[in-house]
Amino acid sequence: xxxxxxxxxxxxxxxxxxRMDPRTKILSLILLIVAIFLANNPWAYVLAxxxxxxxxxxxxxxVSMYFRGLKPIWFVIIFTALLNIFFTPGTxxxxxxxxxxxxxxxxxxxxxxxxxxxxxxISSSALxxxxxxxxxxxxIEKLLKPLAKLGLPTFELAMMMSIAIRFIPTLxxxxxxxxxxxxxxxxxxxxxxxxxxxxxxxxxxxxxxxxAFRRADELAVAMESRCYQGGEHRTRLNEIRFHLIDAFAxxxxxxxxxxxxxLRIIL
Amino acid sequence: xxxxxxxxxxxxxxxxxxxxKVKFVLDDIDLSISPGEFVxxxxxxxxxxxxLAKHFNALLLPAGGTVYVGGxxxxxxxxxxEFRKNVGMVFQNPDNQIVATVVExxxxxxxxxxxVPSDEIRKRVDEALKTVDMYELRRHAPHLLSGGQKQRVAIxxxxxxEPKCIVFDEPTAMLDPKGRKEVIDTIxxxxxxxHMTVVLITHYMExxxxxxxxVVMDKGKVLRNDVPRNVFSDVKFxxxxxxDVPQVTELCYRLAKDGINIRSDVMTVxxxxxxxxxxx
Numbered sequence: 001x002x003x004x005x006x007x008x009x010x011x012x013x014x015x016x017x018x019r020m021d022p023r024t025k026i027l028s029l030i031l032l033i034v035a036i037f038l039a040n041n042p043w044a045y046v047l048a049x050x051x052x053x054x055x056x057x058x059x060x061x062x063v064s065m066y067f068r069g070l071k072p073i074w075f076v077i078i079f080t081a082l083l084n085i086f087f088t089p090g091t092x093x094x095x096x097x098x099x100x101x102x103x104x105x106x107x108x109x110x111x112x113x114x115x116x117x118x119x120x121x122i123s124s125s126a127l128x129x130x131x132x133x134x135x136x137x138x139x140i141e142k143l144l145k146p147l148a149k150l151g152l153p154t155f156e157l158a159m160m161m162s163i164a165i166r167f168i169p170t171l172x173x174x175x176x177x178x179x180x181x182x183x184x185x186x187x188x189x190x191x192x193x194x195x196x197x198x199x200x201x202x203x204x205x206x207x208x209x210x211x212a213f214r215r216a217d218e219l220a221v222a223m224e225s226r227c228y229q230g231g232e233h234r235t236r237l238n239e240i241r242f243h244l245i246d247a248f249a250x251x252x253x254x255x256x257x258x259x260x261x262x263l264r265i266i267l
Numbered sequence: 268x269x270x271x272x273x274x275x276x277x278x279x280x281x282x283x284x285x286x287x288k289v290k291f292v293l294d295d296i297d298l299s300i301s302p303g304e305f306v307x308x309x310x311x312x313x314x315x316x317x318x319l320a321k322h323f324n325a326l327l328l329p330a331g332g333t334v335y336v337g338g339x340x341x342x343x344x345x346x347x348x349e350f351r352k353n354v355g356m357v358f359q360n361p362d363n364q365i366v367a368t369v370v371e372x373x374x375x376x377x378x379x380x381x382x383v384p385s386d387e388i389r390k391r392v393d394e395a396l397k398t399v400d401m402y403e404l405r406r407h408a409p410h411l412l413s414g415g416q417k418q419r420v421a422i423x424x425x426x427x428x429e430p431k432c433i434v435f436d437e438p439t440a441m442l443d444p445k446g447r448k449e450v451i452d453t454i455x456x457x458x459x460x461x462h463m464t465v466v467l468i469t470h471y472m473e474x475x476x477x478x479x480x481x482v483v484m485d486k487g488k489v490l491r492n493d494v495p496r497n498v499f500s501d502v503k504f505x506x507x508x509x510x511d512v513p514q515v516t517e518l519c520y521r522l523a524k525d526g527i528n529i530r531s532d533v534m535t536v537x538x539x540x541x542x543x544x545x546x547x
Contacts, residue, residue, distance in 0.1 A: 010368065012406040133368045166368050169410040215363045222364035225324060225356040226377035226424060227348060233382040237375035237392060 010132045015060035016245060017130040022139025024246040028253045029127050035260045036119050044263045045115055051256050052119050052126075061129045069125040070118065077114050084110035133165040138240055155231030167215070174211060178204050271337065271432050271464045272323055272354070273299040278331030279318055292318045294487035295332070302431065305458045305465045307475035307495070309510060310484035316468045319484070320434045323466065324354035337431065352381065355425030355433040359440050361417035362410075370412075370420050371396065371405040377428040388427075395423040398461070399453050415446025419453055426457070432464035433457065439471060451477070472499070472513045476534045483508070500532035515539035 036048050090105030141158035148154045189200050279293040292315045308316045321327040322334045325341040334341045336350050358364050367373035378388045396402040399419040425433050439447040457463045481498045483491035491498050499512045502520040519533045533539045
């Protein structure tokens, strides 16, 4: 049940997107998201969709992976689409019953919103599929570097993030084990009122927390044994560097962004 | 420098509240380990073997006595990172010592901490992964590996530090028989091919048999410190501590007890077969 989480999962293959500097990818994603929200006419949407598809193609990650990433939010997409279709005032095209007219404007708005959401998820998945969590946190750390001068512990934050990501599958597995053990002894997580079910979670969370603390303790000793001494003088296996491909990708990204802005102004 | 690790009158106690009587977890331990030696440490839970191991890379500092690593006192803070770098450690639970989400990035963790240049890290990581036979899986996510494979990644992580000695703290306790064999074969390979000093803390007698020397501990003291054959042939002593001996040793011991003329210091299956054939 908990195994369907794909957002934040790295897909280890080799592609132009995998080889890019994580900083370029993070900044590009931010620009892309802004562009998607700025898009306000059909041509801009087509352009954004085409650009996202290009990114997907360049990532060489199977399209089915992207669909899996969309799975948890289908409900949200469909629900908002339905709301938009039926509750947007405008030209009525069809009447369901007598209260909720389906409007032309609503249909268009629903399409836009759904497309926006899908593009957002796909483009952010493209980042996490093609960037290993370590590179991702490295990238974030480097981008936040200027804030280190203001006293923000950027290295520690990055380390905490990467360890958190590392332990997600381990803790999910552990939760699963504890749940099974509790069920074997008659615990009931699935029936009863919401309040009852929330209460039933307590005997599961307590052992989970205790084991998480023990893990943290052991991990700290293991890290110390491997000469962990904080961020100073630390080097990297894959030192992130700005390559030609990043310059190219950055230019492409800026061109796309400019195109969306221009479309917004002239149309 | 003749000893890799040497302890003199080593004592250690965990502070427990304000109790009057201090119970020593380690009580007057004298031990020396030569470079290239493979030493197994046996003993019950709570006998102090893990505490002893943590003194070997200055994770813990002695409360009494001295520990020398590579001839230097571990209390000497100036050489702090030297101790850590020279004595690698592998722990029991493979999940709790893997830091990164990709195998090769985890192996690179120690050299990264030491500030080794990138291309040198790459070399070390590749070599370490080849040594433990995990090179093909270098881009994999650790949580998808088997227990034995994870533990080999942890070993590679220690090797990449280029230590002179590796201390294994019950590395096979959480593994299935297949994983156990993978890990032990890797450990023996480190000793034989890389000439590393190996300290192996274990509960499995079949693993201890492969060591050059066995140290038996109980209640914070070293009771036996000898070659495996001499230690295991004293079956009565081992039993009195509640420890096992290898199955074949036990078999021959019982046969001898029932009046059959057989050597009682047999340690491996092959030896046992030879002895039994002689009887037939």
